[in-house]
Amino acid sequence: MKLSSTLHVTSMSSAQPDRLPAAFNRLAWSNLAAQSAEQIALAATPIIAVLALGAGEGATGLLQTAQTLPFLLMAIPAGVLADRMSRARLMTAAEALRVLALFAVLLLVAFGGLSLPLLALLGFIGACGTVAFGVAAPALVPALVQLAALPVANGRIELARTAAFAAGPALGGALVGSVGGAPAFGVAAALSLGAVLLLAGIVEPARKRGAPQHPLRAVREGAAFVFHHRLLRPIFVTQFIFNTALFVIQAIYVPYAIRALALTPAGVGATLAAFGAGMVAGAFFAARIMRILRLGTVIAIGPISGLVAALVMVATIWLPSPALAALSFFLMGVGPILWVVSTVTLRQTVTPDDLLGRVSAINALAYGARPLGSAIGAVVGALYGAELCLAIAAAGFFLQAVVILISPVVRLQRQPEMVS
Numbered sequence: 460m461k462l463s464s465t466l467h468v469t470s471m472s473s474a475q476p477d478r479l480p481a482a483f484n485r486l487a488w489s490n491l492a493a494q495s496a497e498q499i500a501l502a503a504t505p506i507i508a509v510l511a512l513g514a515g516e517g518a519t520g521l522l523q524t525a526q527t528l529p530f531l532l533m534a535i536p537a538g539v540l541a542d543r544m545s546r547a548r549l550m551t552a553a554e555a556l557r558v559l560a561l562f563a564v565l566l567l568v569a570f571g572g573l574s575l576p577l578l579a580l581l582g583f584i585g586a587c588g589t590v591a592f593g594v595a596a597p598a599l600v601p602a603l604v605q606l607a608a609l610p611v612a613n614g615r616i617e618l619a620r621t622a623a624f625a626a627g628p629a630l631g632g633a634l635v636g637s638v639g640g641a642p643a644f645g646v647a648a649a650l651s652l653g654a655v656l657l658l659a660g661i662v663e664p665a666r667k668r669g670a671p672q673h674p675l676r677a678v679r680e681g682a683a684f685v686f687h688h689r690l691l692r693p694i695f696v697t698q699f700i701f702n703t704a705l706f707v708i709q710a711i712y713v714p715y716a717i718r719a720l721a722l723t724p725a726g727v728g729a730t731l732a733a734f735g736a737g738m739v740a741g742a743f744f745a746a747r748i749m750r751i752l753r754l755g756t757v758i759a760i761g762p763i764s765g766l767v768a769a770l771v772m773v774a775t776i777w778l779p780s781p782a783l784a785a786l787s788f789f790l791m792g793v794g795p796i797l798w799v800v801s802t803v804t805l806r807q808t809v810t811p812d813d814l815l816g817r818v819s820a821i822n823a824l825a826y827g828a829r830p831l832g833s834a835i836g837a838v839v840g841a842l843y844g845a846e847l848c849l850a851i852a853a854a855g856f857f858l859q860a861v862v863i864l865i866s867p868v869v870r871l872q873r874q875p876e877m878v879s
Contacts, residue, residue, distance in 0.1 A: 520837020538820020632728020764794020
């Protein structure tokens with residue numbers, strides 16, 4: 460299967476439908492509900508761990524590691540399943556698994572049976588559903604919309620997700636701070652259940668499936684495609700380093716913010732919500748920016764923005780300002796979301812349909828760097844403090860910017876032609 464050497468812009472003319480299909484809209488709304496549930500739970504979990512269970516930097520780092528480990532362990536199996544079965548049904552089952560995990564946490568909080576090991580275990584189970592959902596969704600989108608609408612569709616998927624990132628942390632922090640942990644997990648569970656119902660109503664177009672393969676051979680085929688592709692390989696490496704550095708910060712931010720920045724639970728949620736606000740802004744303008752700027756330029760914005768954000772967060776060591784922390788999270792959201800929309804669209808156009816699930820899974824392995832970053836944050840934070848973690852994260856953000864800037868990706872003028 461060959462990629463045309465001719466680069467051309469995907470048509471965004473008036474021939475493109477103004478309204479995306481109903482099946483895609485159900486997917487977008489389910490994404491909003493599922494991501495909102497995840498963000499509320501992710502914001503509530505470390506706050507409860509610190510305030511109710513007495514967790515410090517080391518413990519919250521280990522908790523983050525447990526919640527992100529499925530990105531490393533489950534992405535490949537989810538990708539193989541996404542190429543073998545209905546992607547919509549896989550997403551429905553994955554979200555149902557998260558519902559069960561959230562209801563379990565809700566009951567434990569309500570009846571006083573919660574502990575750090577149980578919180579970590581149920582976070583791990585819920586994240587398994589998150590991984591399968593995230594792997595299958597970008598593979599499903601090209602089956603629901605026309606080729607010309609891919610940038611707009613991906614932008615709307617990200618807009619739904621980023622709206623959750625904006626509202627979820629603030630809501631989670633406010634709920635825990637005002638009425639306790641049980642209502643926070645109750646709201647998350649209800650939203651996740653709504654996502655299950657929306658996904659169950661999606662009718663996925665039939666697609667041709669190849670002959671059954673041994674799982675290991677299927678995995679090798681997907682990995683070889685990504686790591687031998689001159690565009691996808693540097694994108695993967697950049698994402699891996701970015702996620703490692705980001706989760707070094709995420710692992711220690713809550714106790715750092717409470718201790719060094721003197722923030723309340725609601726204040727912690729508000730600064731984390733700036734991340735989502737940046738993502739909303741980036742997702743809202745992504746399709747327009749992709750029409751105006753060179754594709755390579757759009758892709759480069761994210762890594763550069765991440766580096767600037769890390770340097771701003773380091774500045775809070777000497778200027779302990781919540782406003783600076785919020786600005787850092789905003790920059791971590793606004794630039795990288797342009798990266799997500801542009802690179803997802805690029806990946807969808809250069810990947811054959813029968814490989815989309817596995818290629819999406821290999822891409823999700825970059826999120827497997829999250830437990831690595833969380834573990835670094837846990838160990839370094841416990842031994843040397845949060846400040847050194849922030850410096851290490853800044854070095855990581857510098858490295859990922861270098862990787863993408865020296866790659867052929869930033870030289871792309873326009874979107875490559877859809878692979879046959």
